[in-house]
Amino acid sequence: MNATALKRKHLILVGAAASASALVLTGCSAGSGGGSADGDITLTITDTLSETSAPIYQEVYDACAAEVGVEVEATHVAGSGLIATVLQQASSRTLPDVLMLDNPDVQQIAASGALSALSDYGIDGEGFPQGIIDAGSYEGDLYGIAPIVNSIGLFYNVDTLAEAGVEPPTTWAELQDAAAALTSGESYGLAFSAANSFEGTWQFLPFLWSNGATEDDLNSVEAAESLQFVTDLVQDGSASSSVVGWSQNDVNDQFIAGNAAMMINGPWNMPKLNATEGLNYDVVQIPVPESGDTSIAPLGGETFTVPQTGDDAKMAKAGEFVDCITQDEHQLTMATGRGAVPSSTTAAAEAATENELIAAFVDTVADARARTALLGEEWPEAATTIYTGVQLALTGRASADEAFEQAAG
Template sequence: MKKSTAIASAAILALPLALASCSGGPSTSSGDADTITVMDYYNNEPDKTMIGDVIDECAATIGITVKRTTVPGKDLIQKVLQQASSKTLPDVLMLDNPDVQQIAATGGLTPLGDLGLDAAGSAQGMVDAGTYDGELYGLAPTANTLGLFYNKKLLEEKGITPPTTWEELKTAAAALTAGDQYGVAFSAIATYEGSWQFLPFMWTNGGDETDLTSPEVAEALQLWVDLVDAGSASDSVINWSQGDVKDQFVAGKAAMMINGPWQIPSLDAETDLEWGSVQVPVNTAGQTPIAPLGGELWTIPQTGDKAKQANAAKLVECLTTDETEMKLGTQRFTVPVRTSLAADYVAEMPTMEAFATQVENARSRTGKLGEEWPEVATQIYTAIQLALTGQANAEDAFAQAAAG
């Protein structure tokens, strides 16, 4: 997950009304069935070209022509709404994984099983993200998640090994804090990014989105409060996006950070920066780190054109072959979703080991709540803001956030 916006969330809430009018209706598709349309939000380089090349290669292999449209991520859902209303949805639609269940719930997507596709061998978290009411609606070639990055030089100077537990994290962060350098940075911003970054701590500690008032959830939030109150993390974390966190790390103003592998190209571009990564620390040694699963799924809208849908299915199938998953994973610093590829992937991409391991146990944000997830995600980042600004203690913050 690189970023989510309130605009997109509001648009999604309107989907049931907009899409209900088009699902199951007559097709407006026209032209040769061997020409299909694709829409995604990979509109920035290098992702735009990387994804485009793979789509073109698949199209050539299948023997079809693809007309691709890219839109900014913040505009994708609004574009879907417009196309649903005019019955001009593309034959293949890429969606951020938390959005799939909400759109599938409207009837606007085709169950992939009806087209002969399945998710055999894929990480369970991504299967859960692409499944609604027992039907699979989306497949992903690769995924991302969160880990703990650390500045090797700064830790070595203090004789500190990368922390694996919360207590080690607090101790290390305190020792690494001096002057304008903080021990650790994370994003606690009042958007879905803040909720996303909190989930590894909440889930690993046994907290659950179905009960945000549990002691396990409060304990995870207290960790963040403790880090900020101790001065080991800046109180500006409430305003930092994940991109801002990366900038702090690159500038040497944070010795460690919670972030995702999509930042690696920027880190590698800094020739003086030596970094490493480990899984997100756990509360108690022996716990299994559980982080949220990020990434996009390819879906097939209900256009009513069976011939085009058949070719759309061939394209989605090609986008999720072993070869394609490895290619995109190595090019984009994302992890192949097919778990059997993990060993070969890590051998080729050793800096991705922590993330590849993390993906195996990563969870879908919508796995338990489905289309109700956005409301709960809002409560999470609201509670974080309340606690980190001293408006509520960790035990009461989630109840206060739910009360609105």
């Protein structure tokens, strides 16, 4: 998931350790039937792929290497250590030719001068929702483009809701009533992550934004209302007080175990949910304050960028390569393999027709908001204030009216 953004001071301190832990896997497109005949250019790629997702991307890497006429070498670095590695590479002039960045990190790296504008390679994100463009932009220029994206929605156990005679909620009032009605014994009506981390902020944002609040004015009435609503779910017992320590993986495990009838989570969990025998689930957009309001959720997903390496020929090929991997057919390949939504509107519509469960996320992504769109490089500070305030309110250490102010202090 894609909800982390670390501060530069911390990143520099951990840079050496992160670089040392990188795992290198190489894919040679020429050896798989493609690539340049003379092997003049080999593009280096640094991404944050796991052992599970790397083969899915390698298929696309190889196809685009063949199309562009290059060979590729991919290095997979743990997401938590990537930015430290990138800052170290920038200072030593050893940046890769193609770099994957979580979208909240694009602005920080672009501001350092380490990236080239994608317009130099004819990439403008045409056909992509504005939120996706915003997520990859810095000071009006597009620096990163995401072939697939994600967000969060409300998953529910179809059988449990049917047995209780509860309809999937669409408004806050309906969610509150449904969560209370579905709470019984050791099973809660709703599970979500309110962890003391950027993950907790990520899961709170739909309540904040859909109520008209913004991260640059957390002392607003709308922000307090959003926090009070979430706090009430915990205080009335519809959600476990343990949410303050749960990651999104923990939330998914609670849902699978039958300890929650509903949960807030993302489409990346679908492969595990689908593999759970006897689990009948569905997903809808996260409920809004009032009927007719727009559900606004945060946009997740990794972007591909072209670093400033000083090698014009390789940068031009890298630009062609990034343009290739963001084409609709490759978006669909990656989205299917990772449980995500293709970025382009046309590819997303095709994905929704092929998988009804992804349809709610396609609608969500169309209105999703980039976390850095409003505050840019200052987003991590606001995100820290948000998750700290949520923790204060949910643990009873501050009222919803005072929690964000106390957190900022």
